[in-house]
Amino acid sequence: MKRINLNPKYVQRIISSYIICTLLGAGLVIWFHHEQSGLLAMKENQRLKNEAEQIVVSSPAYELIMATDKKEITEEAIKDKLMKYISGKVLTIVAIEESENKKRNILAVEVVGDLREYFTVAEEISADNPQLKIEPKQLNKQNNQLHIQFTISS
Structure with missing residues (x-):
């Protein structure tokens, strides 16, 4: 090697x-x-x-926040809010009419009941939802009952 x-x-x-x-x-x-x-x-x-x-x-909470957070509120959402505020008050809904007007949803409502309760409901809705506008239209007294007509628009 x-x-x-x-x-x-x-x-x-x-x-x-x-x-x-x-x-x-x-x-x-x-x-x-x-x-x-x-x-x-x-x-x-x-x-x-x-x-x-x-x-x-x-989550349902997120859906609720998003539904109330939208700038445009649907007629159904307005109805739901109205029902929520009227429940427990001395007011009865007689008629609800829906209409749309150039980017706005308008809900014409007629209730029977106490005028103070109407003002309480209108104030609560306006305070909680500033984008909703409540306009009184007409007051009538029929059969010793006060009929209040107003519109809610978004």
């Missing part, structure tokens, strides 16, 4: 190149692992945000 005679500088260069390549490779692996962990964390964070938004958006 022959012995191979290697130049020590050549061996030193090979070993140092191997060490440098190993360190660079290890550095790249660590960097890629760190980036992957960061990307996974961002992905998980986004998933949790989306899930939280979905829960909030599907």
Whole structure:
């Protein structure tokens, strides 16, 4: 067997190149692992945000807020609010007529009852919903009952 005679500088260069390549490779692996962990964390964070938004958006409270937060209030929403405010009062709804007028929903209402109760309801609706406008139209007394006609517009 022959012995191979290697130049020590050549061996030193090979070993140092191997060490440098190993360190660079290890550095790249660590960097890629760190980036992957960061990307996974961002992905998980986004998933949790989306899930939280979905829960909030599907909740009844959010739907109620969005329904009352809209600038345009539908006739059904006006009717619901009117029913809510009239319940418990000495007022009876006789007639409700819906109409639309250039970006506005108008609800013509006729109630029978006490004038003070009407003013209380009108004040409560105006205070809670400033975008709703209440206009009295007519007062009639029929069969010893006070008929109050007014409009609610949005």
